[in-house]
Structures are given as C-alpha cells and as structure tokens.
Amino acid sequence: MSWISKAELVAAVSKAGGVGILATGPLNAEETRAEIQKVKKLAPGKPFGIGATLLMPGAAENAKVALEEEVPLINVSLGKPDWIAEEAHKYGGKVLCTVTNAEHASKAIDNGADLLMVTGHEAAAHGGDVTSLVLVPSLANQFPDIPIVAAGGFADGRGLAAGLSLGADAVAFGTRFATTMESPLAQHTKNVIASLDSTEMKTIYNKNFDGIPARVLASPAAIEANRKRQAFPVVMWRAFKAAQSMGIPLWKVIPGLLTQYEKMYAVAQFGAATEAIMAATVDGELEKKGVQFVGQCQGLIHDIPYVDELVQRIVSEAKQISQDNAIKFGCHYDDSNKQSYGT
Ligand SMILES: Cc1cc2nc3c(=O)[nH]c(=O)nc-3n(C[C@H](O)[C@H](O)[C@H](O)COP(=O)(O)O)c2cc1C
Structure with a gap:
C-alpha cells in the first residue's frame, strides 16, 4: 500500500489492537x-x-534495514524469503509470506516463512485466481501447521468472522484501512471508494496494467490503462521515469531488466505503473492517468472512520455474528460468555 501504509496509519492500526504493516x-x-x-x-x-x-528495486535494502531495526514482522511478497527468515529468526522476528496458491505456499514454507498471507481473487492489487472463500480453507487444510492470515474481500465484522470460520488465524484488511481518517490516501480517492457508486462490480482485474494480474478501481484512466498490453519501449521509458522520480539510480534498475525478456518486460511494466498509482493515491487524480489499487470489498465500504472506531466496530460485529450463529446452531451463551451447547 505504497504512499498509504505510512507510519501514522501503521501506528494507528497497531495501537487499535491490530498489526499495521508499513509499505516500503x-x-x-x-x-x-x-x-x-x-x-x-x-x-x-x-x-x-x-x-x-x-x-521492486530497493526492496532488499529496505528489508535489511528492517532486520537491523528488529521489526517484529516482515511481509515478503514476489520473491524468496530465505535470507530474510534466517536473519529475522535470530531476534525472534517472523516472516509472513504473501501467497496466492498452494505452490507459492509450499515454496514459501520451504524458504522459512512462519506465516502465510493467503490472498484471494477479491483483493486489491495482486490477488490470485481463486476467491478467498475457497483458497483460505484449501490452504488451511494443506498447511495445518502454519498460521494463516486471510486477505482479500474482508472489510467488516462479517468478514472477520467468516475468515476465522474458513480456517484463518487472522484476517487482513487492505482497502478498508486505506479508507480511514488516518490513511494518507488522497481525500478524493477515499471519497470515491466510499461512495455508493463504487460497488463490488467497479473494479478491473487483468495483467495489462503492471504486468501481473492486478485489481484496480474502474476509473476512466484505469479502463484506458488496462485496455491493452503496452509496447515495450513505452514501458521501458515510463519505468525509467518512475525510477528517476523516486530517486532510484538507473544502474539499480537495469541489471534486473536484463535477465530475460519476459522478466525484463514484467519488471519494467511494474515500475512503469508507479506514476499512475502515485497520481491516484497521492494526488487523487482518477480521470487522466491515475490508477488506484482497490479490492472488490469497496462495495462494502461507505464511510471513512477513525481506525480505532473501525477496529472496535469490526470486532464487536464479529462477536455478535459468532453468537448469533452459535444460537442458530443450537448453542447458547451464559453470562460469562462461555459457549455451551443446548438441547
Ligand atoms: C491501495 C492499495 C495498495 C496496495 N499495494 C500493494 C502493493 O504494492 N503490493 C502488494 O503486494 N499488495 C498491495 N496491496 C494489497 C494488500 O497488501 C492486500 O493484499 C489487499 O489489500 C487485501 O485485500 P482487500 O483490499 O480486499 O482487503 C495494496 C492494497 C491496496 C488497497
């Protein structure tokens, strides 16, 4: 959640009882x-x-800083976590690997992952092909010894209760926390996500935008950006411009680009997308060039609350739903909130 999951939002989530994850x-x-x-x-x-x-260029250097700072949790995606896990484990840190299928999950575990962020099709950005409803229980069955964080499509107490019922040990909220008061996401973009017009139907999922299947808000600029795979020279030019604007020296980008053609194209396309994401996320521009990562759960989001208020609401909704469901299944609760089974 580049330019969104900054220190203020991370701290707000962690203070509210969650675990905020800083975007680097x-x-x-x-x-x-x-x-x-x-x-x-x-x-x-x-x-x-x-x-x-x-x-992403620079990600390994940032991970090294996190290890030096003994950050408790490192969320690795799109790469091998082995060396990070080895160093993190020395100070008791844990590695959470983002995965979208069983093959990813298996490789991540072999390379030192302590937890899996199982990311379903509904998710903002790079969710997989399978929806959370099936992917989470499937991976929970296949990897029973590793804690699972369910991600993709969760935005309220129903989502939390559902994720836990599906076999997850925790639930991640991306789009939902991006649309809070503490989130630095541009106000206009927050307003668009929270509006009644932004239903679960108003997202696009394909690989034309940044080279990896990604879900974005179906804004005019995003519809145009997703129309077709862009020509290689255009992608390269935009990638170099993005690297320059972020202060990344070109010598750091070029070696990654020269490994092989498809990978070169994918990395360049990933970098090229930066400008469009920044326009939507930082400037709130969604008409001409801004492309915003967003999940299908935007259809469930109709307000912009403070994080603490949101977390309390989600937890109390989830508790209420669990109690209501227990009653539906013939259980009842006594005053001490201990579950007991009825007749
Ligand atoms: C605005 C935004 C930006 C994101 N950027 C990234 C990213 O750069 N890399 C990544 O792996 N995931 C990214 N994600 C995905 C989240 O890490 C998380 O997997 C996803 O938001 C969960 O799905 P949900 O939005 O339905 O809660 C982003 C999510 C949002 C909402």
Missing part, C-alpha cells in the same frame, strides 16, 4: 529506517510489520 515500495533505505523509527515512537511496544515486495 517507494522508500529508500534511509526513509525506511526513519518510518520504522516513527512507528516505534508513535506506537511504543506495539507489534508491527513492514512489507518487502522483492520484485
């Missing part, structure tokens, strides 16, 4: 260290994590 995609090593230290200051002693999308 657009940050260099120095900025990553400053943001980590800010989270520690804003939410002292609270658990938090950082994201390391290893396909």
Whole structure:
C-alpha cells in the first residue's frame, strides 16, 4: 500500500489492537529506517510489520534495514524469503509470506516463512485466481501447521468472522484501512471508494496494467490503462521515469531488466505503473492517468472512520455474528460468555 501504509496509519492500526504493516515500495533505505523509527515512537511496544515486495528495486535494502531495526514482522511478497527468515529468526522476528496458491505456499514454507498471507481473487492489487472463500480453507487444510492470515474481500465484522470460520488465524484488511481518517490516501480517492457508486462490480482485474494480474478501481484512466498490453519501449521509458522520480539510480534498475525478456518486460511494466498509482493515491487524480489499487470489498465500504472506531466496530460485529450463529446452531451463551451447547 505504497504512499498509504505510512507510519501514522501503521501506528494507528497497531495501537487499535491490530498489526499495521508499513509499505516500503517507494522508500529508500534511509526513509525506511526513519518510518520504522516513527512507528516505534508513535506506537511504543506495539507489534508491527513492514512489507518487502522483492520484485521492486530497493526492496532488499529496505528489508535489511528492517532486520537491523528488529521489526517484529516482515511481509515478503514476489520473491524468496530465505535470507530474510534466517536473519529475522535470530531476534525472534517472523516472516509472513504473501501467497496466492498452494505452490507459492509450499515454496514459501520451504524458504522459512512462519506465516502465510493467503490472498484471494477479491483483493486489491495482486490477488490470485481463486476467491478467498475457497483458497483460505484449501490452504488451511494443506498447511495445518502454519498460521494463516486471510486477505482479500474482508472489510467488516462479517468478514472477520467468516475468515476465522474458513480456517484463518487472522484476517487482513487492505482497502478498508486505506479508507480511514488516518490513511494518507488522497481525500478524493477515499471519497470515491466510499461512495455508493463504487460497488463490488467497479473494479478491473487483468495483467495489462503492471504486468501481473492486478485489481484496480474502474476509473476512466484505469479502463484506458488496462485496455491493452503496452509496447515495450513505452514501458521501458515510463519505468525509467518512475525510477528517476523516486530517486532510484538507473544502474539499480537495469541489471534486473536484463535477465530475460519476459522478466525484463514484467519488471519494467511494474515500475512503469508507479506514476499512475502515485497520481491516484497521492494526488487523487482518477480521470487522466491515475490508477488506484482497490479490492472488490469497496462495495462494502461507505464511510471513512477513525481506525480505532473501525477496529472496535469490526470486532464487536464479529462477536455478535459468532453468537448469533452459535444460537442458530443450537448453542447458547451464559453470562460469562462461555459457549455451551443446548438441547
Ligand atoms: C491501495 C492499495 C495498495 C496496495 N499495494 C500493494 C502493493 O504494492 N503490493 C502488494 O503486494 N499488495 C498491495 N496491496 C494489497 C494488500 O497488501 C492486500 O493484499 C489487499 O489489500 C487485501 O485485500 P482487500 O483490499 O480486499 O482487503 C495494496 C492494497 C491496496 C488497497
């Protein structure tokens, strides 16, 4: 959640009882260290994590900073977590790997993952082909010894209760936390996501935007950007421009691009998307070039609450639903909230 999951939002989530995860995609090593230290200051002693999308230039350096800072949780995606896990385990840190299928999950576990972020088709950005309703229980069955965080499509107490029922140990909320008061997402983009017009139907999922199947808000600019696979020279040019605007030296981008053609195209396309994401996320521009990652759960989001209020609401809804369901199944609760089975 580049430019969104910054220290303030991460600290708010961790203080509210969750585990905020800092996005480091657009940050260099120095900025990553400053943001980590800010989270520690804003939410002292609270658990938090950082994201390391290893396909992005600079991600490995940022992960090294997180290891030096002994960040409790490192969320690795699009890359091998082995060296991160080895270092994190030395100080008791844990590695959470984002996976979209059983093959990913198996490789992640073999390479040191402690937990899996199982990301379904509904998710913002890079969810897989299978919906959370099937993917979460399937991976929970196949990997019973590893804690699972369900991601993709969860936005309220019903989602939390459902995710836990599906076999997850925790549930992740991306689009929902992006649409809160503490989120630095551009106000216009927040308003669009929370509006009644932005239903679960108003997203696009395909690989033309950044080279990996990704879900974005169906804004005019996104419809255009997803229309067709862009020509290679255009992608390269936009990737270099994006790297330049983020202060990433070209010598760091080029080696990654030169490994092989398809990979080169994919990495370049990934980088090229940066400009469009920034326009939507930072400037709130959705008409001409801004493309916003968003999940189908935008159809469930109709307000912009403070994080603490939201977390309390989600937890109390989930508890109520669990109690209502228990009653439907013939159980009842006594005053001490202990579950007992009825006749
Ligand atoms: C605005 C936004 C930006 C995101 N950016 C990234 C990203 O750069 N890399 C990534 O792996 N996931 C990214 N995600 C996906 C989240 O990490 C998470 O998997 C997803 O939001 C969960 O689905 P949900 O939105 O339905 O809750 C992003 C999500 C949002 C809402």
